[in-house]
Amino acid sequence: VTAERPVVAVVAFPGSNDDRDAQHALRLLGAEAPAVWHTEEELPRGTAAVVLPGGFSYGDYLRCGAIARFSPVMRAVAAFAADGGLVVGICNGFQVLTEAGLVPGALRPNASLSFVCRDVDLSVERADTPFTSRCAVGDRLRIPVKHGEGCWYADPELLAELEASNQIVLRYAHGENPNGAVGDVAGVVNEHGNVLGLMPHPEHAVDALLGSVDGAAVLGSLVDAARLSSAALV
Amino acid sequence: VGRVVDLEVDAVDATEARSQVERMCEQLLANPLIETYTIELEDAVTVEAS
Numbered sequence: 001v002t003a004e005r006p007v008v009a010v011v012a013f014p015g016s017n018d019d020r021d022a023q024h025a026l027r028l029l030g031a032e033a034p035a036v037w038h039t040e041e042e043l044p045r046g047t048a049a050v051v052l053p054g055g056f057s058y059g060d061y062l063r064c065g066a067i068a069r070f071s072p073v074m075r076a077v078a079a080f081a082a083d084g085g086l087v088v089g090i091c092n093g094f095q096v097l098t099e100a101g102l103v104p105g106a107l108r109p110n111a112s113l114s115f116v117c118r119d120v121d122l123s124v125e126r127a128d129t130p131f132t133s134r135c136a137v138g139d140r141l142r143i144p145v146k147h148g149e150g151c152w153y154a155d156p157e158l159l160a161e162l163e164a165s166n167q168i169v170l171r172y173a174h175g176e177n178p179n180g181a182v183g184d185v186a187g188v189v190n191e192h193g194n195v196l197g198l199m200p201h202p203e204h205a206v207d208a209l210l211g212s213v214d215g216a217a218v219l220g221s222l223v224d225a226a227r228l229s230s231a232a233l234v
Numbered sequence: 235v236g237r238v239v240d241l242e243v244d245a246v247d248a249t250e251a252r253s254q255v256e257r258m259c260e261q262l263l264a265n266p267l268i269e270t271y272t273i274e275l276e277d278a279v280t281v282e283a284s
Contacts, residue, residue, distance in 0.1 A: 062262070062263070063265055066262060066265070067262075070262070099265065105267070106265055106267040106268045108268055153267070153268055154267075155267075
């Protein structure tokens with residue numbers, strides 16, 4: 001393990017199904033991307049960032065993400081995040097992060113009550129995060145969504161707080177909101193800015209053959225930040 | 235999304251049973267940001283200590 005190829009651990013829960021895509025994308029972007037099974041109590045040695053992938057952890061029983069939150073690996077992820085470690089939760093991973101209280105808000109069933117699967121345009125609201133450093137504010141990213149419960153919700157008071165503290169990192173572009181999320185929020189960070197949850201799937205948008213490479217802007221930023229934090233550890 | 239959850243809990247009395255279920259609701263059964271819940275206690279079954 002060298003700082004050149006930082007370790008970005010990809011957690012797999014029973015029912016995760018985007019973990020392989022996440023590993024593929026991260027490797028393409030220059031990271032080591034070991035899989036970490038949900039029963040693990042520690043993250044791999046030298047882990048510089050963690051990705052919680054999409055899917056249907058524990059069958060989405062009860063509420064999406066509600067059960068995964070109690071898995072052994074999540075104790076390690078929560079401790080890693082509390083130490084300032086970089087964590088990204090994508091789709092079901094976002095749902096797990098909200099249930100674990102690691103990012104604000106909650107994900108409700110889509111306003112349409114239908115599963116949605118299509119490319120959407122996102123607007124980059126902040127470029128000064130470890131997840132968007134390869135972007136500029138106002139950039140539009142075309143990245144697919146595929147979810148049934150992606151309607152991010154915060155009550156007006158919480159939303160106002162998050163707006164004031166600049167925690168909204170990605171929004172659905174005007175007219176693109178696929179799920180009814182309040183404030184058109186597609187991605188939000190925690191108070192310290194080291195944990196990001198987002199509904200769109202950047203790992204599915206890293207190869208021009210599949211329509212868009214805009215996901216590389218997000219995951220590439222993450223790999224850059226992971227490389228910097230690895231270098232600081234060495 | 236509404237749901238009804240039936241639970242059997244071991245408790246010394248109704249107060250303890252209710253507080254156990256409240257904890258379960260807060261931590262797992264409901265997400266207080268988007269859901270509310272009510273708890274109804276039904277008939278207790280007393281088990282004699284042997």
